[in-house]
Amino acid sequence: MSEHNKPTYYTDVTKVVDHIIEAFDKKIAFGMPIALGKSYQIANEIYRRAKSDPTIELTIITALSLEKPTWSNDLERRMLQPLRERVWKGIPDFDYMLDLRKGALPPNVKMKEFYYKAGSVKNDPMAQQNHYSSNYTHVGRDIMNEDCNVLYCHAVAKKEIDGKVCYSDSCNADLSLDIKKFIPEAKAAGKKFLHVGHVNNSLPFMYGDAVVGEDDYDIILDNPEYETPLFSVPKAPVTTADHMIGLHVSSLVQDGGSLQIGIGSLGDAIASALIMRNTANADYKKVLEDLGINEKYGTLVDHIGGRDTFDEGLYGTTEMLVDAFIELYKGGVIKRKVYGNIEIQRLVNEGVLTETLTRDSVKALLSQESFQPILKKGDFEGLQHYGVFKEGLTWDDYAIVDGDTRYSTDLRDGANLDAILDNCIGESLTNGVIAHGGFFIGPNQFYDTLRNMSDDERKLFEMTGVAVLNQLYGDEKLRTLQRRKARFVNAGMIVSVVGNIASDALENGTVISGVGGQYNFVSMAHAIDDARLIMMIRAVKETANGPKSNVVFNYGYTTVPRHLKDIVVTEYGIADLRGKVDHEVVAALINVADSRFQDELLEKAKKAKKLPPDYEIPAEYRNNYPEVIAKRLQPFRAMGKKYFDVFPFGCEFTKEELVLGRSLREFKSKMDKQKIKTVMGLAKQMLTAVPAEAQPYLKRMQLDHPGDFKEKVTRKLVAFALKESGQI
Known part of the structure; x- marks a missing residue:
């Protein structure tokens, strides 16, 4: 709220809230991160105060407030209660969510959310009326645009590093960087601001931009009694349709590239198929052949994807670091390291520089224009951070100092450059990163894996801000180099035959989830020359009135407009739409629709003059039925190798x-x-x-x-x- 060097420390949550209410004159915009990084104790105490004192104006701004499952009858209770006691033991409820579900929020409390658990608020008037649709990269700005004083509060991990107390945003570095960027402007406008951290060492201490010093906070609540377990999101079953989508997607991913996927059964299906490709390549190639993927899409796979193992590996670049990335890491797929230096990354991409440093590769690096003619202090320290120069060396007055020996940093002098190359370079590149994420959430085994990693291994998975991850702006050259051959894989609900995709709401405006970062990834896929957007759509969904097609002729809501169309994948195949004219787009999407609905789509397309009157759906796309793909996968499921398993990575259920x-x-x-x-x-x-x-x-x-x-x-x-x- 004001310039400070040290935060105010508290061990009592009531004292924290006393401080907040006094500082903000009872008018508070209470911002919390999405999902896991919320403080139960501060949120519940500040809500309790507002509920008991109608003169407090409280606006809760957040997304995805996690809720334990509830039941509406005795049968559901018998199923769910033991699960709650086992999987979510020791995890409190958010009192404001309990009241929201009962329609009992007091009038002086408002909630604004930019993302919901899919389908969880379809019938909730208050949630529907107080949703704000915003790209993830704009959420920090929107929080700071509130017309009252702003509090940003989140859970953090604590660790002493080199004798200094440090904190990690851990599961939620996503918005912290963005919000901090807007603080000076907010203060200049006369707003009050408080940054509050609540220590919860159940969180793994994550590195990267997530790590900050204590002077980053105004208030820190630190009391082991307030530490809680992390909310688990159990694995969802992976259906046959999901596995087929994952299999198709896996063939579009190129070795040496980059990958973004999300949480849930589709993400697990993709990871499972990619691991099969890498660890059981002969079986993987056979399934592509037997299911007709090579025959139908072989040219596209050869052009932008692959069938072979991941020798160089992939780099993970994702707003949400899901446990599927850990499985891909274990399976030898996620392993391509990136570096935060443009020249290093460019030469790594070109194959000039490898992880093992040589005299020639470092000479090529130092010959880059940005390091010429004299190596400056910042460049030296940056190169040393990445292992190019040995530890223990220092820079002093345009010289590299090694004990009593000094080497001039004038790289124009051949003899001097030779001396540097002979005596100062390291053995290998260091501090490379194989995945960047903004926030994470997942099952308990995911949290255990992160906590049990060594610091060096955990540093391979860096957490940073969503504005870094979800766009190129600000550091376009480096991010483009790092995200080479990126495959941004996202899910949608419905696709129209001309390529419009609805992902977050129904055509009557009912919000199902939120746009989140999807549009950001759509934009990036078109901005990076060798990137592709892959939108996953389940071709059919079961309803109380029978099956219904998710490939439709038209739809009254759009998240991704048709002019940003790229690749659409259903359980029945791949529709490559980029650069295609309307009749090609319509035909390709009907080809991957469920065959029970193809004739109707075909008739409507012809009537709208989007297809020629004599057009016929090719015979090879006329057998798109659930039972057909299930039958085709069965021989591989029968191998006893857990191929296309309902829970390929295990689950928390008995x-x-x-x-x-x-x-x-x-x-x-x-x-x-x-x-x-x-x-x-x-x-x-x-x-x-x-x-x-x-x-x-x-x-x-x-x-x-x-x-x-x-x-x-x-x-x-x-x-x-x-x-x-x-x-x-």
């Missing part, structure tokens, strides 16, 4: 929970679609004995020894669901 979850979902679906038939089958089950095979599942549901009549009926229902789904 075997019984997985079976119960699948069975109960299928039961609910049948009730929606065939209610009378399902009820009759359930009534019949009531008259038969419960099979012995159901006992492990009934025990998990606390129904192995039913007490009252209600429990006995519920027991029969569960047994029926298991039987109907073929599990017993």
Whole structure:
């Protein structure tokens, strides 16, 4: 809020909030990062104060406030309560979210969010009315544009480095850099600002721009009693459709390139396919051949992708560092190092400079114009940071000093340059990074992996601001060099046959999630010459009224406009749309639609004169059915190598929970679609004995020894669901 050298430290959250309320005269814009980096204690205490004092004006500005699963009936409780106690043990609730769900936020409290868990607020009027759609790179600006005093509060990790106390933004470096950039302007405009850090050493200490000193904060809350476990997001099952999308995407990724993917089953499907390509290449090539991917898309794969192993590897550049990147790292795919120096990165890209330094490669580096004719102090220190010059050397008055020996930094002198090359260069490049991320969230095993890494290994995964990750502006040359052959892979909900994509809302304006960084990656894919945008669309979705196509003729909402079209991938194939005219775009998208809807799309396209009257869908694209792709994958699933597994990287659920979850979902679906038939089958089950095979599942549901009549009926229902789904 004012110039300071040291923050005010507190061990009591009530004192923190006292400080905030007094400083801001009861008018507070309370900014928190997306997802994991929120402080439960500060958020709940400041909300409690506002709830009890209507003179406090509180605006909560954030995204993705994490919520533990809840239940609406006894059957759901039996399924979810043990999970809550196991997976989310010790994690508090956000009181403002509990009240939001009940429609009980007080009138002096407002919430503004730029991103929601997909589908979580479809029927919430307050959330729908207070969503602001903003590119991720503009969120920091928008928070600072609030017309009242601003508080930015987030959880941090703490560590002593070289005798100095340091803090890491850890899971949320995404907005911190952006917000700090706007602080001087805000203060000049007369706004008050507080930067508050809450120490939670459950967070892994991440490096890069995430690391700051204590003078970065106005307030630090540090009390081990307030440390909480990290919120786990369990793995979602990867469906056959997801695996097919991931397989197609994996063939479009080029060795030596860069990769961005997101969280969820589609990200896991891509990672699984890329690992298969790298570690079981013969099987990978066979699946591409057997599924017809080579025949249909071989030319495109040869041009922008590949089928061989990742010898050079990929570099991860992503706003969200998901656990799939860790799996790719373990699988030898994510390993290409990038460096924060333009000249080093350029020569690495050209193959002149490798990780192992030689006299000739360093000579080539030092011959670059930016280092000529005399090596300056900043350049020397930058090169030393990346290992070009040995540790222990110093720069003094245009000389490299090694003990009592001095080497002039005048590189025009051949003999002097030879002396530097003979005596001063290091053995290998250092401080390379294999992945940059802005924020992270994932399952518990992901957090454990990060925490258990050595500092040197964790430094390979640097955290930085979203304005760095999601755009080129500010350091275009370096970022373009680092992100060579980038594949920005994003998901959409619906694609129209002319190439418009809806990703974050329905055509009536109902917000499903948020645009986040998607548009940023779309723009970058078109700005970098050798980059490509890959939009993933599940071709069909199941509804209570039956299957529905996600490839449509038109749609009343657009996230990615058609003039920024590139590649669209569904479970049925790849549509390369870049540079194509309308009839080619329409034909390519109908080719990757589900065949149950192709004729209707074809008819509408012809009627709109987007296709010639005599156009016919090629025969090879006329067999796009779920059962067909499932059958084609089955031989590979039967190999016993966990290919195309529902959980390729494991999960936090027990075997019984997985079976119960699948069975109960299928039961609910049948009730929606065939209610009378399902009820009759359930009534019949009531008259038969419960099979012995159901006992492990009934025990998990606390129904192995039913007490009252209600429990006995519920027991029969569960047994029926298991039987109907073929599990017993």
